Amino acid sequence: MSKKAFRIITLFSIILLLSCTGRQFFYRPNQTIREISLENAIVTKSFISEKNRISLTKIVPSNNQDNGINILVIPPNGGNSTILAKLVQPLVNSGFIIYLFDYEGYGESEGKANNKNVLKDAQLVLNYVLSDKKNDTKLLLWGFSLGGNLSVKLTLDNQTKIDALVIEGAFTSHRDIAKVALPKGLKWISTIIRSPYPSKELIKSINVPVLITHSLNDDICPFTMGETLYKNANQPKYFLQLSGDHGYGLLQETDLYLDNLQLFLNQNYIK
Numbered sequence: 001m002s003k004k005a006f007r008i009i010t011l012f013s014i015i016l017l018l019s020c021t022g023r024q025f026f027y028r029p030n031q032t033i034r035e036i037s038l039e040n041a042i043v044t045k046s047f048i049s050e051k052n053r054i055s056l057t058k059i060v061p062s063n064n065q066d067n068g069i070n071i072l073v074i075p076p077n078g079g080n081s082t083i084l085a086k087l088v089q090p091l092v093n094s095g096f097i098i099y100l101f102d103y104e105g106y107g108e109s110e111g112k113a114n115n116k117n118v119l120k121d122a123q124l125v126l127n128y129v130l131s132d133k134k135n136d137t138k139l140l141l142w143g144f145s146l147g148g149n150l151s152v153k154l155t156l157d158n159q160t161k162i163d164a165l166v167i168e169g170a171f172t173s174h175r176d177i178a179k180v181a182l183p184k185g186l187k188w189i190s191t192i193i194r195s196p197y198p199s200k201e202l203i204k205s206i207n208v209p210v211l212i213t214h215s216l217n218d219d220i221c222p223f224t225m226g227e228t229l230y231k232n233a234n235q236p237k238y239f240l241q242l243s244g245d246h247g248y249g250l251l252q253e254t255d256l257y258l259d260n261l262q263l264f265l266n267q268n269y270i271k
Helices: 003-026 081-093 115-132 146-157 174-181 187-192 199-205 223-232 254-267
Strands: 041-049 053-061 069-074 097-101 138-144 164-168 210-215 237-242
Touching: 041 115, 053 081, 053 115, 069 081, 069 115, 069 146, 081 097, 081 254, 097 115, 115 138, 115 146, 138 146, 146 164, 146 199, 164 254, 199 223, 210 223, 210 254, 223 237, 237 254
Parallel strands: 069 097, 069 138, 138 164, 164 210, 210 237
Antiparallel strands: 041 053, 053 097
16 A cells, blocks of 8 residues: 555544544444334334434333333444344343334434434433333343443443343443454554443443343454453343354344343342
């Protein structure tokens, strides 16, 4: 590569990472809406209004066999809730009530996603779920990838309202994942990336039960990031090693996942 080309790529990378707090780098909104088709489920959609409308989908088992546990899914940086819905079918089959939502700019939600807005959106939805769920039911946060990093911050801010946290394929900080994603020769740019809520640090202050799941073959968020989160977490904590693709544990290793999830819930009296 010529020096001129290298300088152009470097400048472009810096602009990309710094613009809008790295929005173009960290967020990949998808506004393609698909029909949510799940078995044994009643699906309802609503919109939560603040400055912008936030799309929220509630999925309830249709066989009246809900197990008294609600799950608020904190989404990853790509796709939207209509795409993510297929991942939660095993949870619906197991009796969980699921809440899915879209960050600003995703799906049918208005606005633009950035580090500040996604945290605001997640808190807004959490407040709604807390008011919507029955008083005698439990609430789990379930964060995927970027949502795993964000869910640690959300849990820290709402510890008395959340019964447990489940994290799948999460990264440890924005700076850490930028370093992994950047090509060799440009990794130094990660040193100027802001990490507004580094999960590897914040998780040290969380005192709710935590289940951390991570695939040994994760090619987006390295397995070592899951190990770091587990090491830094307080008891009670549980680690599940997976072997499939990034963020697809529930579909690719369903029995292993559900068995360990139930063990985690039983051990922490969340049933």
